[in-house]
Amino acid sequence: MADFKNFTNCYGIHCLINKPTRITDHSSTLLDHIYTNESRITIHSEICIWDVSDHYPIFCIVPSTKSYRKCTKLYTRDTTLFETEAFLDELQRNMETLQIQDVNTTFSRFKLLFETTLNKHAPLKMMSRKQQRTHRKPWISKGILKSIKTKNKLFSKIQNLDKTNSNKWNKYKNTGTS
Numbered sequence: 144m145a146d147f148k149n150f151t152n153c154y155g156i157h158c159l160i161n162k163p164t165r166i167t168d169h170s171s172t173l174l175d176h177i178y179t180n181e182s183r184i185t186i187h188s189e190i191c192i193w194d195v196s197d198h199y200p201i202f203c204i205v206p207s208t209k210s211y212r213k214c215t216k217l218y219t220r221d222t223t224l225f226e227t228e229a230f231l232d233e234l235q236r237n238m239e240t241l242q243i244q245d246v247n248t249t250f251s252r253f254k255l256l257f258e259t260t261l262n263k264h265a266p267l268k269m270m271s272r273k274q275q276r277t278h279r280k281p282w283i284s285k286g287i288l289k290s291i292k293t294k295n296k297l298f299s300k301i302q303n304l305d306k307t308n309s310n311k312w313n314k315y316k317n318t319g320t321s
Contacts, residue, residue: 156180159188165198166302175201192302217275220265230264 151157156178163171175198177188188203237256243249270278277283 151178154180155182159186159203160190160201162190164190164201167197172198174198177201177203179203181205192298217270217278218267219270219274220261221268222265225265230260233264234260 157180159177159179160173160175163173164175165172179186184206186203186205188201191200191202193200234257237260238253241249241252241256277288
């Protein structure tokens with residue numbers, strides 16, 4: 144071990160992870176490593192307290208000057224005050240003003256009328272980050288999300304040396320993987 148430390152120090156290499164990445168009831172061990180010889184920039188590294196396997200995942204963030212395309216924002220209709228009858232009545236009144244010409248022009252005008260009326264009765268609103276994450280993972284139901292949240296709360300209590308919740312956490316851990 145001393146030879147390895149001498150080797151890394153000799154070449155200016157240092158480990159970014161300095162806390163245990165595998166914690167059991169009997170031991171704490173640093174299993175996962177990220178090494179760098181970069182000393183001019185600040186590299187952020189962390190251990191994720193997440194029970195995917197028997198040891199915690201790790202990551203590092205290296206600053207970059209490269210620009211990335213931002214994610215597109217997702218929108219949904221706000222139907223909290225939507226009244227079907229009022230919407231249909233106004234759409235009917237607007238349709239009476241529609242002049243029928245060739246098919247393409249008539250459809251374009253109908254589409255504009257419909258969208259204008261719909262935007263008035265059920266306006267678009269930007270989804271929150273939480274809604275966007277959930278929308279991108281439609282296979283995760285509300286029940287699964289609730290179970291994950293409960294499991295993570297129990298796991299946090301275990302990490303804070305509250306071993307009384309260990310059996311409850313093991314039960315939840317096993318239900319999410321079976």
